[in-house]
Amino acid sequence: MTVTAPRTAAAPPAAPQAQPPRSAARPRIEGDWLFVPAPQPHRPFRLFCFPHAGGDATAYTPLARALAPAAEVWALRPPARGGRSRHPMPADFDTLVAAVAEALAPHLGGGVRYGFYGQSFGALLAYEVARALPADLRPELVVAASAPCPAEWAERESKDLDAPELLRLTGLEEVVRADPDLVDLALAGIRTDLAVSATYRHRPHAPIGSALYAVAGADDPMSTATDLTGWAAHTRGDFGHHVVPGGHLLATVDRPGPVALLTTLLAARQTSVPAHDTREQQW
Secondary structure (H helix, E strand, C coil), X not given: CCCCCCCCCCCCCCCCCCCCCCCCCCCEEECCCEXXXXXXXXXXEEEEEECCCCCCHHHHHHHHHHHCCCEEEEEEXXXXXXXXXXXXXXXXXXXXXXXXXXXHHHHCCCCCCEEEEEECHHHHHHXXXXXXXXXXXXXXXXXXXXXXXXXXXXXXXXXXXXHHHHHHHCCCHHHHCCCHHHHHHHHHHHHHHHHHHCCCXXXXXXXXXXXXXXXXXXXXXXXXXXHCHHHHHHECCCEEEEEECCCCCCCECCECCCHHHHHHHHHHHHCCCCCCCCCCCCC
C-alpha cells in the first residue's frame, strides 16, 4: 500500500523516478566486419552474433540493448549489404569462414570471456568459425538457433528454396513489403547468402569443446524441436536444446529474440571457470 504525505505549500516537486541505467556510449564499428550496437564500458561477457541469410548486423540492435549490461553484443557485418554493399561476398563457404575467423581473432582472448550466437545460416557460420579458430581462441559458448546441425545441413536445406520463399518463411516479408526498395535489397542479400550456403560441405571432424545449445522457435515453419538433438554430436562440452517463443528468426530489427534463455546461459557462465578447447580429439 502506498501512503501519500500531506501536500504543503513548501513541498518540493516530486523527483522523477530513476530510469534503468543505459550505456552512454554510441554504437561503433570495429573494422569492416563488426558492429557494437550498445557498447558496455565495464567489458562484460562478449557475445558475437551472426546474422541469418540476407541479414545484417543491425538486426541485433534490440538484442544488444536487452542483454546490456550483462553482455556486450558484437554483431557480424557480412559483405554485399548495408554499409558493406560494395564489398564482395567470398565465393564459397570455406573462404567466408576463414575471413570471419581472421577478422574475429584480434578481439578474442586477452582475459575477455565470449560466446557465439547465430540463427539459421548464421548458426552454421558461427559453429564453423568456432571450429576454424585456434583451439585456445574458441568461444566457451555457442548458441545455434533455427538451423539443422552441420552433419544434416546439406540434406535439410533445399537447394530449390528461392529468395522470395525464404523471405516469406522467415517472416521478413511483413517487415519490408511496404517498401519495394527494401524488398529488392532483402532479396539480393538472401540470394547472395543462399549461393554461399550451397557450397557448404560437411566433413567429419572432432567435436569442439565449447558448450553448445541448440534453439528453435515454437512457431518456426522451417524447423522443429526434433532438429535440435543432432547438434549434440558436434561438441564435447555441455549440450542443451530449447524451444522458445518465436518463428524462424528469433532476433530481428523489431524483436530482441531469446533474451531470457541467453540471460540464463550467460548467468551460468559467470559462475563457471572459463575453459577453452585446448586439445583436439583423435578422429
